[in-house]
Every structure is written in C-alpha cells, then in structure tokens.
Amino acid sequence: MIREHEALVVGAGGAGLWAALELAKAGVDSAVLTKLYPTRSHTGAAQGGVCAALGNQEEDHWEWHMFDTIKGGDYLVDQDAAEVLAREAIETVIELEHMGLPFNRTPDGKIDQRKFGGHTRNYGEGPVMRACFAADRTGHMILQTLYQQCVKHGVKFYDEYHVVDLMTEGGELGDGGRCAGVVAYRIADGELVTIKSKAVLLATGGFGRMFRVTSNAWSLTGDGVSLAYRHGVPMQDMEFYQFHPTGIVGIGILLSEAARGEGAYLLDNDGFRFMERYAPKLMELAPRDMVSRAIVQEIRAGRGINGKDYVYLDVRHLGRKKIDEKLPDITDFVRVYQGIEPYTDPIPIQPTAHYAMGGIPTNLNSQVTRDRLNTVVPGLYAAGEAACVSVHGANRLGTNSLVDLLVFGRRSGQQMVKDVRGVGMPEVAADVMEPVRAEIEALRARPKGERKEAIRKELADVMMDDAGVYRDAAGLERARAKVAELRGRYQNVAVDDKGTTFNTDLLEAREVGYLLDCAQTMVAACINRTESRGAHSREDFPQRDDVNFLSHSLATKGADGSVELDYKPVTITKFQPKPRIY
Amino acid sequence: MQIELRILRFDPERDQKPHEESYKVEASPMDRVLDLLHKVKYEQDGTLTFRRSCAHGVCGSDAMLINGRNRLACKIRVDQLKGKRITVAPLPGLPVTKDLVVDMDSFFAKFRSVQPYLQPGDPDPERERRQAAEDRAKFDDTTKCILCAACTTSCPSFWAQPSYVGPAAIVNAHRFIFDSRDDAAEARLEILADSDGVWRCRTIFNCTDACPRGIHITQAILEVSSKIVEHHA
Numbered sequence: 001m002i003r004e005h006e007a008l009v010v011g012a013g014g015a016g017l018w019a020a021l022e023l024a025k026a027g028v029d030s031a032v033l034t035k036l037y038p039t040r041s042h043t044g045a046a047q048g049g050v051c052a053a054l055g056n057q058e059e060d061h062w063e064w065h066m067f068d069t070i071k072g073g074d075y076l077v078d079q080d081a082a083e084v085l086a087r088e089a090i091e092t093v094i095e096l097e098h099m100g101l102p103f104n105r106t107p108d109g110k111i112d113q114r115k116f117g118g119h120t121r122n123y124g125e126g127p128v129m130r131a132c133f134a135a136d137r138t139g140h141m142i143l144q145t146l147y148q149q150c151v152k153h154g155v156k157f158y159d160e161y162h163v164v165d166l167m168t169e170g171g172e173l174g175d176g177g178r179c180a181g182v183v184a185y186r187i188a189d190g191e192l193v194t195i196k197s198k199a200v201l202l203a204t205g206g207f208g209r210m211f212r213v214t215s216n217a218w219s220l221t222g223d224g225v226s227l228a229y230r231h232g233v234p235m236q237d238m239e240f241y242q243f244h245p246t247g248i249v250g251i252g253i254l255l256s257e258a259a260r261g262e263g264a265y266l267l268d269n270d271g272f273r274f275m276e277r278y279a280p281k282l283m284e285l286a287p288r289d290m291v292s293r294a295i296v297q298e299i300r301a302g303r304g305i306n307g308k309d310y311v312y313l314d315v316r317h318l319g320r321k322k323i324d325e326k327l328p329d330i331t332d333f334v335r336v337y338q339g340i341e342p343y344t345d346p347i348p349i350q351p352t353a354h355y356a357m358g359g360i361p362t363n364l365n366s367q368v369t370r371d372r373l374n375t376v377v378p379g380l381y382a383a384g385e386a387a388c389v390s391v392h393g394a395n396r397l398g399t400n401s402l403v404d405l406l407v408f409g410r411r412s413g414q415q416m417v418k419d420v421r422g423v424g425m426p427e428v429a430a431d432v433m434e435p436v437r438a439e440i441e442a443l444r445a446r447p448k449g450e451r452k453e454a455i456r457k458e459l460a461d462v463m464m465d466d467a468g469v470y471r472d473a474a475g476l477e478r479a480r481a482k483v484a485e486l487r488g489r490y491q492n493v494a495v496d497d498k499g500t501t502f503n504t505d506l507l508e509a510r511e512v513g514y515l516l517d518c519a520q521t522m523v524a525a526c527i528n529r530t531e532s533r534g535a536h537s538r539e540d541f542p543q544r545d546d547v548n549f550l551s552h553s554l555a556t557k558g559a560d561g562s563v564e565l566d567y568k569p570v571t572i573t574k575f576q577p578k579p580r581i582y
Numbered sequence: 583m584q585i586e587l588r589i590l591r592f593d594p595e596r597d598q599k600p601h602e603e604s605y606k607v608e609a610s611p612m613d614r615v616l617d618l619l620h621k622v623k624y625e626q627d628g629t630l631t632f633r634r635s636c637a638h639g640v641c642g643s644d645a646m647l648i649n650g651r652n653r654l655a656c657k658i659r660v661d662q663l664k665g666k667r668i669t670v671a672p673l674p675g676l677p678v679t680k681d682l683v684v685d686m687d688s689f690f691a692k693f694r695s696v697q698p699y700l701q702p703g704d705p706d707p708e709r710e711r712r713q714a715a716e717d718r719a720k721f722d723d724t725t726k727c728i729l730c731a732a733c734t735t736s737c738p739s740f741w742a743q744p745s746y747v748g749p750a751a752i753v754n755a756h757r758f759i760f761d762s763r764d765d766a767a768e769a770r771l772e773i774l775a776d777s778d779g780v781w782r783c784r785t786i787f788n789c790t791d792a793c794p795r796g797i798h799i800t801q802a803i804l805e806v807s808s809k810i811v812e813h814h815a
Contacts, residue, residue: 036641036643039641045640094708097711100761102721102722104715107715109712137640144727333639336659337612451624501593501679502683504632
C-alpha cells in the first residue's frame, strides 16, 4: 500500500504534536505516525515544570536563562541555540497557556513559577523561580493540551504505526540523498505501509531502555536516531547521557527535581545534607550531573543508607499541604512503588538513567545536518530528545527538555511548512520496502534462537555498570566488547510470535536492534573523549580539556559497521568557557 | 512466592473464542502485575500480548481487568491483590484485538466528540490569561485524566448501551466546561444532554472506583448534569 502526505511527523510527544499543529494550521497535508496512541507518549511523564523567564515571581531575564543553560551544559552548548531556547521559551509558554494548559497560578492569577536545579538569577548568584508548572504533572498537561489542540485542528494520526525504515531519493542521507518518506508497520495487522513525503520529522524521543535503572518508558528505544544512522546520518554527542539524581531505588521511576525546588533535602546515612560538600551555594539545586556524582561518591564512601547503594530524599519538613498541592503525583508514586509514606518517612533514591543530550544533529531550524560543516539533509528534520541542536551540551538543566520540545517542535513545524512549498513529491521505487520486509520476515521465520529480552537485559547491565555516572577506559572497553558480542548474537534473535496481529514480540525485537546501535555509538564516543565534561565523567581523565575537546562528536556508521568519529566546533557567542562552580 | 496468573487469551489467527491459560511465576509482594506479565512474556511465552509504556501509571496504556476490576497493570501490586491466584482479562465492552489488547478507536472517538479543547470567547492577550487559583481548582481533578478507559469500560450503562459517551469523555468535557477561560460550555452541554449523554449515568460509582488517578468521576458527571439542568431552566 502506498500513500503520500506533504509532511510527516514521526512520534507524538510534545515536539511532534507541536510540529503537527503548525503544519495543520498552515493547511499542509500532513500526518503524525506513532507506535502508541498519542497520549501515551513519554512527554506525559515529565513532572516538575517548564522554564521561561516570565518574571512572574521575581526579576528574571532570558539572558540569565541562556547563561544557565550554557554553564549547566559545561560550555558544550551551542550558544546561538541556547539564545533561541531562552528567548522563545517565553512566547511558547504563553502560547501553551492560550491553548488551555492549566498552570498553577500566583495569587494575582498569573502563571506560578518555582525554583529548579541550575536555574539562577544574575548569572549564578542563587536560585531563581523560573519553572512554570502544573503541580508535578506539567508534562502530562503539555501532552494533553497539545493533543487537544490537534483534535481541534483536525490533525491526521496514524495510531499504532511503527516506523521501520526511512525512504530516500538520490542516494543515502549521508551522501547527499533526500529523505522521501517512511515505511511503517501497522501494528494491528502487520501490514507494511509506504508513505511518501517531502518532509519527515523524527520526534521519536530517547533511548533510556539501554540502561538497567531508568526513568524512561519501555517504548524509548532510539528508533528514529537509529534509523537515521543506518542511512548515513551521524549521531551527535552520544557520550553525554543524563542520570537524574532522584529515581526510585531499583526501578528508576522519576521523583521530580521539583521536590528539591520546593525545598526537599538530600541526606546521607548520618542525616547530613551532603550537597554541602559539593555545591555549597546551590546545595540540592546544583545541576543534575553534579548531584548524581555526589550521590555515587557518598555511596562509595560508605555513607549510603545503612551502607547500601542509595541515599534519602526528604520532603517531611515541607508539610502535608505543600506536598499535596505541589507534589501530589510523585508522593503517590512513592506510596505505590515503595510502600512508604513521604509525610513521615524519608524516601530512598538513587540516580536513574534519564535523558540523552545527544541525538540527531540539527541546525536552528530543526533541519538534520550530516557533517562537521552542518550540511543539511534535504527533507529530514528532528526535534525533541531525538535531536541534538545542541541546547543541552554536556548536561541538560531540569525543565529544559520541555522547553526544547516546545521551542524546536514549533520551529520544525514552521520550517517544514516553508520547505514543502518549494519542492515536488519524491519518487521512490516500487520495491522500496523490500529490504525492511526481508528483515522482518527473516526475524519472523527464524524457528529458534536468542531471546531478545536476554540481549536487552545484558545490554542494560553493562551500560549501567560500565557506561553510567562514572566511566573509565577499562570499563568502557568491557562495554565495547560486550556490545559487540550482543550485536553478534542479535543476528540470531528469534521470536515466539509468528503472527501478523498485534505482534509486539516482533516489534520489541526490532527495538532491541535500535538500542544496540545507540549503545555502540555511545560507547565509542565515550572511549574517544578523554576528558570529563558535564555528564561524561572519566575517572581516568577527571579534568575538562577545552584545548582538545571543546567540540561535538559525530558518530557515523562505517562501511564495515564500525563507528567512525569526527568532531565539529561548538558555537560560542556571548559566554567564554569558564570553570564550572556552583 | 509463587503466583498463578490466569490470563484470558485470544489470538484471532488461531482461536475461535477466548480461553484462559494459566502461568506460574515467582513474584515478590512489591511486584506489579505488569512485572508478572513481563515475566510470562519474556521467560515463558512471547506470544502473550499487552500494551504498556511508562510502567508507572501516567501513560494509560495498560488498563485491564485484574481480579475482576479495571486496574492499570503497572499500578497494582501483588500484595494489594491478596492471594496466590490473579486473573487477568482485557477491558470489558471493547472489541478484543488480541489477548489483553482492545480496540480503542471508538473510545477515542467519544473523547473527540465532546470538543475537548479550550475555546476562549476573546482574542488571545499578549500575556497569559489570568485565572484565580480558586477558579482553577474547579476543574483540577478532571485535568488528571490519562484516557486509559478504565472508567468507561467498567460502567454497566456503557456495557448495556455501547453508544453511551461514557465517563471518560464526560470527565474531559467537565475539564473545559468548568474552566473560567472557556466560552463553549453551552455547545458541550448540548452534546451531553443527548440521549447517549450524561443521563445514561446511573451513579453506580464503578468509574470512580476504577480510576487509577483517583478522579471523583461520578461527582464530575453530576456536576455536568446539574449544569445542563441549570442551563435548560
């Protein structure tokens, strides 16, 4: 079956939905494909808030937000992108309010704001109230609000269509070819559907499922990032992966930084607020990479609770009223998943794999770029966590993921509206879906072999243990060898379900393949970056090295399947790199 | 401890009708039913089919009938279910696609039918619309809905009359009818005054009991009904 739309959006989280709205409002024939239902997307799990220098609670300026973003990212942020982010945060948050988002309100009825990690007044003087929020379910409200607007504007959805390949015209995407649409697998009945398009946005989110302890949904398997990579697009800055400090022990469910923004403490086994030792000025509101490292240091020093691998998050002193009004969901998670009452007991937490700073390289208009000269790949766009603009550099500040998907989701949609007007519909060969059909049928037909979940679990273990909060050469070499072994075994993966109806067994096996691509490039980029910057902490190279590594990594798939690394410079406009002290 | 999972299975490619299958899994009291379903799928039978994504009760993918009540599989623990046998079946009242997966299209169509989006009467101001905290509080509860369908598919009135718009759609209408920034309450009240609207509610409270977000659904339906009466008076 062959269809066509002027523009396609892959992924129905915040970035994808906002892009779809821009396309629909401009009257462009467009559609959204999602492997879930739109409201299941993981934007809905974001909790604490979305930063914008509205100044509703106290003086604030977008320049301060820009600076915090750059410093938070350990100067690997492209500063022109950070400027766009901080400026346009304001208008996109206001637009969301106009769309109906039920923000909490100040006493005079404005959008309420609270403190968040790394967001400061006057270039680092102290915490500032910048995060706009709806209780601790801000992401849920963003996802619902954008989906509601999509209903209003008649956006077309292909629900439960799993994109399994990108189509190209005029060569591979890494060699000057143009993206010509997608091949999608209709989950309900296993039909492969070809959809031609002039413009394809990859807004498929991250790949946290490569780690054992993660806040990420099961669906976050790097699909879009991997598909682009297989067609020659690099993965940028893959070594920078964020571990959020406060995940529920063992299962990784996120407990928002908003808890600390509202005044919660982090305590060691002696009941001491240990952030005093690491960030005396910002304390618990230091950026996430620093807090996660501090927790690991405390645990290594034997100051974890009863000597174990976790510390406490303590909200008791906030009082029931504030907890119920500002943090209702996360305290509910604690009750359900830990069996603990946060009114009266401290909460055991440990760092949890949370967010990819890296991803598909793009320019400021969300057009995908393929090399160190930022050459644009025609017809291909990326936004949200799948993309790397780069506004997060080496470490993302809390709330900036939501800011990113709003600002660049909108920009990508606007850019696609412009671009589809000037070009014709691509041509694709009639048998364009045959390679992916052959892959899927081979997987379905293999009578027996490796179990995909065994491969994923072994991957998750090695990435957590050897490519986690701290890294060194020996661990990374172990990870490299293990990922190579798993990639070999993956060639022999088999599924139990041979049917065509809603075959999640088959699709999950494909997802493991995407995770293996992302893990392979991540480990390669980690090995090559012999410095410590932001979330990439090399114990064997503890210093930041601006002489050799003030640059973005680009990992491209080599002809033999190995990873080829290149580097491109960071864009610096207003703020020269300085030591990063809080 | 060992738990027996009794799962209602149906594969349209193989089965004439649904049948129960039993699986034994090792479980700890803090395991969620979703963990047990994963154990079956990943260690015993990869053909077992269910939806899931966030695994902590916010995406709404894995609502199903667990021990006779609609629950999110990721938000109900083994110790809360008490006993060594757990039954799992798809949500009632929707067509079964396969095993625990139901066709949600009609459910979402009903959601869309109540104009679930803000319709302000005035042009957008330069900054945010002001809203008093007490005005926001009037619809706070119904903003929590994750469209999991646990409420609608637990409702006997919906089972008896599948064209009934159902609790979830009414909850989402309520979210806008009581939003001080919205100006289209009248249109939504017209829709819900229809024979398949709020009057089919018999205040059985199954929906409120089933809601994994703790929304006071029956109360929301009654508030909408009162508003219709007020509107017609």
